[in-house]
Amino acid sequence: MxxxxxxxxxxxxxxxxxxxxxxxxxxxxxxxxxxxxxxxxxxxxxxxxxxxxxxxxxxxxxxxxxxxxxxxxxxxxxxxxxxxxxxxxxxxxxxxGPAPVRRALIEQAARGLATMLPSPDAAIVGDLLAARFGLAKWQIATTASDANRFAIRAARAATGRPRILVFDGAYHGAVDETFVELDRAGRPANKAGLVGEPRDLSELTRVAPFNDLAAVEAALADGSVACVITEPVMTNCAMVLPQAGFHEGLRELTRRHGTLLLIDETHTLSTGPGGYTRAHWLEPDLFVVGKAIAGGVPAAVWGMSDEVVARLNAARASVPPGHSGIGTTLSGSPLQLAALRATLEEVAxxxxxxxxxxxxxxxxxxxxxxxxxxxxxxxxxxxxxxxxxxxxxxxxxxxxxxxxxxxxxxxxxxxxxxxxxxxxxxxxxxxxxxxxxxxxxxxxxxxxxxxxxxxxxxx
CATH class of the missing domain: 3.90.1150.10 (Aspartate Aminotransferase, domain 1)
Structure with a gap:
């Protein structure tokens, strides 16, 4: 209440x-x-x-x-x-309700809503995403929370490492591993408002203050961190802008320590057509955007570099066939793809x-x-x-x-x-x-x- x-x-x-x-x-x-x-x-x-x-x-x-x-x-x-x-x-x-999205939804509804198979829009959406955001391969999810979960799992599979690093005060949806913050003593702890979580999430999540490259380097030094997940600008705790050189330093540190860089642009899509990443020429290994990307229709997208794709494929080939833990039944539906195409071509x-x-x-x-x-x-x-x-x-x-x-x-x-x-x-x-x-x-x-x-x- x-x-x-x-x-x-x-x-x-x-x-x-x-x-x-x-x-x-x-x-x-x-x-x-x-x-x-x-x-x-x-x-x-x-x-x-x-x-x-x-x-x-x-x-x-x-x-x-x-x-x-x-x-x-x-x-x-x-x-x-x-x-x-x-x-x-x-x-x-x-x-x-942008008009192109409304039209696309009406037309697609007459052709089917959920098939768990690609629609003709699928390949076009993949091309549009690659051209707009720059990463090589793309997948569709239903929410940015899901997309972040899948991207984190892909990072762990690609690197063989267990941990992630988040920034204190950042927001990445309802992803368990990201519900960690620094307490008043500067120690990682589960977020105070989190309910129903029996685990100490800091066992697999490290936390650093935004704009603090020394803290990032210390967190990455032992080689156990699969990815750093970050918003380009922290947006859910008020607004915290990156200081000069922060993103360049973050990219250099992640590469030096073999850690993947996952950029979540769900809020910072406000920057421009390619988000903050394209406007400032950031170079993520993995990329997520949700919320507005399909004009308000529940959908999100996540992209990977060619290197991550190769390493993920190798990891998948090393285990028996079965559920990878990546994907949900309604992800990539014809309805989502129609809305994504309309938004990318005619709205954003x-x-x-x-x-x-x-x-x-x-x-x-x-x-x-x-x-x-x-x-x-x-x-x-x-x-x-x-x-x-x-x-x-x-x-x-x-x-x-x-x-x-x-x-x-x-x-x-x-x-x-x-x-x-x-x-x-x-x-x-x-x-x-x-x-x-x-x-x-x-x-x-x-x-x-x-x-x-x-x-x-x-x-």
Whole structure:
């Protein structure tokens, strides 16, 4: 259920102001959404009243129920409209229901949804992925979590090594081995919120601070690490940008120690058509992207270099036939392939990214101005079409700094106060996305709403 609201000292803002604004926003939310309140009472057979329990983690008193999502706009079941800058937490990066994807789904549905055999789109999608992202061979999964699991298994098979390295504060979906963080003493430990995990995951997972090449080198030195899995920019703990030379140093260290480099671009696809990897000429051995890659249809892709393919094939040849632990029945379905092809050919284009980045420029400028007006020690971070308000005066360097820049009660209040003013932003931190259909009018409304909210909080 939605966590009880507790105000405390929040980034220099008077907690009494936070509490007062929260109470006002809650009353307005409940008072203008009778159908939403009724829907919450009717969902008795859904755990926490929602089909997936994360949906109860929004800051709303009861879950918002969406009747319609088109472009960059949502309508709830009470008829309230919202400018959507959350966009399904990146899944709808290119807008809700892009027309080419809708057409492809309708056409493919008439020809079949699941066959566990290739469709005519399969080879075309493989060519499109190789041309766009640069790796030689590709596989389709249903989620980025699955794709990361499969890529990690491939890395272990290819290297014969048991361990992986993750960065403290990074996010790679629901992959068991990645639910490890550094505790306050700097020791690896299972993430505090993880449930149902009897193992000490640090036995097979090493953790280093992002941007710390010395820590990476120490972790790789004994030759037991199969792969380093990393986001190019850490995006789920606020936003932590790579410092100059970090990615070059990481690639050099992984090669020196015979460790594969796995880059997860599920969030940083916001950078450009080829993600952060192509924009900055990174050289991964394995590559994953999900969420938005099929225009919002559940699909993900993972790619391998020729060297990894050869080593994986050798590993597979050394064991009896049977389940490799890689793949699921619905992965690579005709429906996924149709959506992937439409997105790659017609939706995630250079022209679309030009619009997205121009819109994000305006978002960043507007938020910079609002923060300066409120005289708050915050800044705006950016990864292409992904914009983040960070409650720190300078860029964050690692996960520990990101954790220190989070203020739960303040963030929840801002999110709800923005929502009742008609603007939806990410529920877990102050992330906003620019999609191709996002308009400048929407950006201006978002800026005015943030100006009003921060004005109320800062005084």
């Amino acid at each position: 939605n966590a009880p609201f507790v105000a405390s000292e929040q980034g220099g803002i008077d907690p009494a102001r936070v509490t007062a604004l929260r109470a006002e926003a809650e009353a307005l939310y409940l008072g203008t959404r009778p159908k939403t309140r009724a829907a919450a009472g009717a969902a008795a057979h859904l755990f926490e009243g929602v089909p997936m329990h994360w949906m109860s983690d929004w800051s709303t008193p009861v879950p918002l129920v969406v009747a319609e999502a088109t472009g960059a706009r949502l309508v709830d079941i009470d008829g309230n409209t919202y400018d959507d800058f959350c966009l399904g937490d990146t899944a709808a990066l290119f807008g809700h 284009t250079q022209a679309a990214y030009a619009r997205m980045n121009a819109t994000a420029d305006a978002m960043q400028a507007g938020l910079d101005a609002v923060i300066a007006k409120a005289a708050l020690p915050w800044h705006v971070a950016r990864c292409g079409a992904r914009v983040e308000v960070v409650r720190a005066p300078r860029p964050l360097r690692n996960g520990a700094e990101a954790k220190a820049a989070h203020f739960g009660a303040l963030e929840a209040t801002i999110h709800l106060a923005m929502l009742v003013r008609g603007t939806l932003i990410s529920p877990f931190h102050d992330m906003m996305l620019a999609s191709p259909p996002t308009t400048m009018d929407q950006v201006e409304r978002m800026g005015r709403a943030m100006d009003e909210v921060l004005g109320r909080l800062a005084g």
